[in-house]
Amino acid sequence: MTHVVRLEQVTVKRQNNLLIDQIDWTVDRDQNWAIVGRNGAGKTTLLKLLTGYIWPSKGSVTVLGETLGKVELSELRKKIGWISAALLSELEQSSASSNVLDVVCSGYFASFGLWKEVPTHIRIQAFDLLEQMGISSLAQRNFSVLSQGQKQGVMLARAWLSNPELLILDEPCAGLDVPAREALLQSLSAISQQKDAPTMLYVTHHIEEILPSFQYIALLDQGKLVAQGLLAEILTGATLSKLWHLSVDVLWRENRPFLIPVPTGQKI
Numbered sequence: 688m689t690h691v692v693r694l695e696q697v698t699v700k701r702q703n704n705l706l707i708d709q710i711d712w713t714v715d716r717d718q719n720w721a722i723v724g725r726n727g728a729g730k731t732t733l734l735k736l737l738t739g740y741i742w743p744s745k746g747s748v749t750v751l752g753e754t755l756g757k758v759e760l761s762e763l764r765k766k767i768g769w770i771s772a773a774l775l776s777e778l779e780q781s782s783a784s785s786n787v788l789d790v791v792c793s794g795y796f797a798s799f800g801l802w803k804e805v806p807t808h809i810r811i812q813a814f815d816l817l818e819q820m821g822i823s824s825l826a827q828r829n830f831s832v833l834s835q836g837q838k839q840g841v842m843l844a845r846a847w848l849s850n851p852e853l854l855i856l857d858e859p860c861a862g863l864d865v866p867a868r869e870a871l872l873q874s875l876s877a878i879s880q881q882k883d884a885p886t887m888l889y890v891t892h893h894i895e896e897i898l899p900s901f902q903y904i905a906l907l908d909q910g911k912l913v914a915q916g917l918l919a920e921i922l923t924g925a926t927l928s929k930l931w932h933l934s935v936d937v938l939w940r941e942n943r944p945f946l947i948p949v950p951t952g953q954k955i
């Protein structure tokens with residue numbers, strides 16, 4: 688079986704700091720992973736490694752069967768959808784005067800802005816996706832005037848349209864209120880249930896965002912992968928308390944985890 692992601696003994700060192708420390712990690716096609724760790728743990732660095740925006744100091748990185756260093760990155764990136772604060776700020780700069788439908792359609796070309804004629808069937812597909820997400824009324828609105836939650840939804844539709852094999856979500860619900868968060872998660876859940884759904888990697892600080900379709904988790908601490916495997920086994924009060932140096936418990940409802948700080952709030 689071709690692995691979607693395979694990291695072997697990967698280390699990233701910058702100015703004597705170990706950003707990533709000897710990580711071994713394999714993601715298979717039918718696995719969706721949550722990635723959790725404290726601020727500065729190395730989560731975004733790990734994601735940037737997968738798309739070739741950061742180069743390892745040691746070790747090998749293979750993504751969608753291609754070893755980085757031996758592949759044309761622009762071709763590889765066309766197969767990867769990415770939602771992050773960095774992408775949002777790129778879109779805000781490049782698409783300030785574009786309407787929402789055009790921003791979604793730019794996902795088809797993996798470009799910022801539209802430089803080519805969009806085929807009619809792609810426009811229809813883009814509109815259908817917006818409709819499926821309940822935001823088609825925004826289609827003709829200028830992207831720059833959207834609220835944070837609306838922009839996040841448009842980014843997801845843009846990534847969805849590009850039909851990626853790997854979908855990377857770096858804190859996609861940051862700054863969203865609860866209804867906007869749940870709407871975005873519902874769309875994500877719909878994507879995960881499609882035939883040929885992409886493999887998803889989801890970075891978050893909020894475990895209640897981890898949907899039942901995410902069955903695996905990687906815990907990062909100071910650049911090290913300190914735990915990885917099945918969510919049900921790893922996501923416990925004990926492991927999170929150790930990771931965060933804070934007493935917490937995990938409560939499960941409807942197959943979703945919720946964080947409960949232990950009342951004393953004592954540091955462990």
Ligand SMILES: Nc1ncnc2c1ncn2[C@@H]1O[C@H](COP(=O)(O)OP(=O)(O)OP(=O)(O)O)[C@@H](O)[C@H]1O
Nearest residue numbers: 701702704706724725726727728729730731732733
């Ligand atoms: N080019 C660089 N040179 C030196 N240090 C860097 C560089 N890029 C990132 N770092 C450091 O690497 C560490 C990991 O950063 P990263 O952005 O991956 O963390 P994160 O887990 O995504 O954090 P957050 O949850 O706050 O977004 C941080 O301490 C950061 O300051």
